[in-house]
Amino acid sequence: MTASCDIRGTTRLVGVIGDPVAHSRSPAMHNAAFRALGLDWCYVPLHVAPHSLEAALRGLVALGFVGANVTIPHKERAATLCDELTPAAEAVGAVNTLAVQEARLAGDNTDVGGLLLTLAEARVELERQEALVLGAGGSARAAVYALAQSGAQVTVANRTLARAEALVRSLQGRVRGRLVAIPLADRPALEASLQRATLLVNTTSVGMEPGPDESPLPVDLPLPPELTVLDLVYAPRQTRLLREAAARGCRTIEGLRVLVYQGALSFECWTGRAAPVEVMMSAAAEA
Ligand SMILES: NC(=O)c1ccc[n+]([C@@H]2O[C@H](COP(=O)([O-])OP(=O)(O)OC[C@H]3O[C@@H](n4cnc5c(N)ncnc54)[C@H](OP(=O)(O)O)[C@@H]3O)[C@@H](O)[C@H]2O)c1
Incomplete structure (x- = not known):
């Protein structure tokens, strides 16, 4: 089902900037939230190629957008084009949420807060706990920052060890928890980490469509x-x-919850209203 909105001269605009962007669930999620709260707002997908990113961000200001989400592959470069960054966006080196404030672009990273709200909802303790994070790409940076800043000791396991080491180096000293990098193929190191860990977070793309039987x-x-x-x-x-x-008796949490909470935080940043999280969850699941 596609989300439609009744656009008028008074309608306030937000959107998502990505390449590709047609698959994004964010328009359905945010437009459902606007309808649920009776807000005259509309969220549009904005397909922007890398060479047009800077012009597109200036365009948001010129066109009077309230803000936008930023997704693959623009999150890192967009951070360098903002006038100001939140501490999370600065430490992660990537933004997923922009707000236009008096013609200035403020960048935030709600992937960090979205992960933390998801874990808080599930009552997962992080302070002085051990966590194993699989992957060292863009979403891993936000996850490792979120966990370590909340006091967890984090092991980062990645197929390409150098990438995990670079992630650890760039965040070490900026976060509260200790960080360690290991190769994903090092079975003894993985087993040892799993024996100590209370939380495992997969941030690799392994297991996503079209490979749902991979782990x-x-x-x-x-x-x-x-x-x-x-x-x-x-x-x-x-x-x-x-x-x-x-099947082994572990508690499991779906990634869709993180997607919805990062969207809810963007929604609250733009509208100043509490996000209707369950409405957003249903729309994201259906999209
Ligand atoms: N739920 C949410 O809100 C949310 C938010 C963001 C992203 N995601 C999901 O998270 C996943 C990763 O996104 P990303 O932006 O972090 O991607 P990315 O920057 O491209 O990173 C991909 C990661 O997956 C690893 N990887 C890829 N293929 C692999 C394989 N065959 N075996 C082992 N490792 C492999 C890569 O390892 P190398 O470094 O060795 O290449 C890298 O660590 C995607 O599925 C995305 O949809 C979900």
Whole structure:
């Protein structure tokens, strides 16, 4: 189902800047939220190629947009084009939310807060806990920052070790928790980390469509039943990793929840209103 909105001269505009952008669930999620609260707002997908990013961001200001989300592949470069950044966006080096404030562009990273709200909702303790994060790409940076800044000790396991080491180097000293990098293929190191960890977060793209039967971890790797497993992949919602973890008695959390909470925080930043989270959840699940 596509989200439609009744656009008038008074309608306030927000959108999502990406390349590609047609697959994004954010328009359905935000437009459902605007309708639920009776707000004269509309959220539009904005397909912007990398060479046009700077002009597009200036265009947001010129056209009177309230703000925008930024998605792949623009999050890092957009951070360098903002007039100001929140501490989270600055530390992560990427923005996913822009707000136009008196002709200036303010950048935030609500992937950080979205992850933390999801874990808080599930009552996952982070202070002085051990977490294992799989992956060292864009979403891993936000996840590692969120966990370590909340006091967790974080092991980052990535297929390309150099990328995990670079992530650890760039955040070390800026976050409260200790960070360690290991290769994803190092089974003894993974097993040792899993024995200590209370939280496992998959930020790799392994398991997403069109490969829903793949798992980022060897399926015979023992997962302690005390472990909570969060998979950022949200298509499919029940990934192979989550299915394997549930079968071993672990608590599992779907990535769709993180997607909705990062959107809810963007919504609140633009509108100043509490986001209708369950409306957004249904729209994102249906989209
Ligand atoms: N739920 C949410 O709100 C949310 C938010 C953002 C992203 N996501 C999801 O998170 C996933 C990653 O996004 P991203 O932006 O971080 O992507 P990215 O920057 O491209 O990073 C991809 C990561 O996956 C690893 N990887 C890819 N193929 C692999 C394989 N075959 N085996 C092992 N590792 C592999 C990469 O390892 P190398 O470094 O070795 O290449 C890298 O660590 C996507 O599925 C995305 O949809 C969800």
